Amino acid sequence: EPEVTQTPSHQVTQMGQEVILRCVPISNHLYFYWYRQILGQKVEFLVSFYNNEISEKSEIFDDQFSVERPDGSNFTLKIRSTKLEDSAMYFCASSAGASPYEQYFGPGTRLTVT
Amino acid sequence: GEDVEQSLFLSVREGDSSVINCTYTDSSSTYLYWYKQEPGAGLQLLTYIFSNMDMKQDQRLTVLLNKKDKHLSLRIADTQTGDSAIYFCAEIHLYNFNKFYFGSGTKLNVKP
Numbered sequence: 001e002p003e004v005t006q007t008p009s010h011q012v013t014q015m016g017q018e019v020i021l022r023c024v025p026i027s028n029h030l031y032f033y034w035y036r037q038i039l040g041q042k043v044e045f046l047v048s049f050y051n052n053e054i055s056e057k058s059e060i061f062d063d064q065f066s067v068e069r070p071d072g073s074n075f076t077l078k079i080r081s082t083k084l085e086d087s088a089m090y091f092c093a094s095s096a097g098a099s100p101y102e103q104y105f106g107p108g109t110r111l112t113v114t
Numbered sequence: 115g116e117d118v119e120q121s122l123f124l125s126v127r128e129g130d131s132s133v134i135n136c137t138y139t140d141s142s143s144t145y146l147y148w149y150k151q152e153p154g155a156g157l158q159l160l161t162y163i164f165s166n167m168d169m170k171q172d173q174r175l176t177v178l179l180n181k182k183d184k185h186l187s188l189r190i191a192d193t194q195t196g197d198s199a200i201y202f203c204a205e206i207h208l209y210n211f212n213k214f215y216f217g218s219g220t221k222l223n224v225k226p
Contacts, residue, residue: 004156031212041218043157043202048212056212091156100145100162101211107156 002026004106006092012112013082021077021109023092032075033093033103034067036060043091049075050097082113118203120217127225132190134220136203139184144211146179148188149202151219157202160188190222198224 005024013019025032034046047057049067066078075094079086089110093103117139126132138146147162163170163177163186170177176189186203200219207213 006156033212033214035214035216043204043214043216043219045213045215050212056210093157097211100164101206102147102159102162103214104159105149105157 004092004094004104006090006106006109008109009107010110010112012114015084015113016081019079019082019111021079021090021092021111023075023077023094023106024073025075025092025094026104027073029094029096029104031055031095031097032067032069033095034077035091035093035105036088037091037108038085038088046077079111082111084113087111087113118205118215118217120201120203120220122218123221123223125223125225126193128193128195130193132188132193132197132222132224134188134190134201134203134222136186136188136217137184138186138203138205138215140205140207140215141181141184142208144208145206146177146186147204147206147214148175148177149204149216151200151202153199160201193222193224195224195226198222 007022032049037043047061048055064080068076089108091108092106095103120136148160149157174191178187200221202219203217204214
């Protein structure tokens with residue numbers, strides 16, 4: 001069964017450093033997403049991406065964040081200058097975009113900012 | 115606004131039924147979903163229900179939707195220790211199918 005994959009599974013970085021989280025969505029999906037889950041809190045929407053552009057972003061997704069689909073398979077989330085509060089589990093998801101709009105999630109990347 | 119609420123914990127004995135509840139506030143919700151998150155793992159889609167349905171059954175899982183009360187429940191029959199996980203309900207709206215709104219998750223503990 002096709003699945004969303006994410007690398008790395010755990011990333012430790014120092015405050016102020018740039019990180020890139022990588023995702024390979026399901027191959028025939030057209031919509032891509034990033035969510036984050038701070039430990040013990042809700043899963044929060046960050047951004048959705050379709051047709052090579054951001055279709056929606058939350059207030060969390062500020063200028064420090066960017067997304068890119070550099071080739072036909074990868075979907076990346078970049079955080080330019082990490083802050084302690086960026087420590088969270090980051091989930092990538094993808095969807096075919098058709099009803100019932102199921103989003104399939106990857107296993108997540110745990111980002112720890114020290 | 116969008117607000118999805120769940121109780122935080124549920125503890126049941128193996129073999130019993132579990133009922134996990136969720137309430138939501140936005141009446142334009144279109145689809146409602148249940149996801150399962152095992153320790154250290156991602157979110158696994160379990161099932162979903164369209165807002166014009168009252169009930170959906172899928173093997174041991176039964177989803178009930180009370181649209182008037184904006185109440186969603188997930189019943190797991192014959193709960194097993196492998197069902198121990200966090201269960202999230204999520205919704206999307208008619209006007210934006212891109213964005214999922216998640217509840218805070220219910221931690222189900224199944225005792226042998």
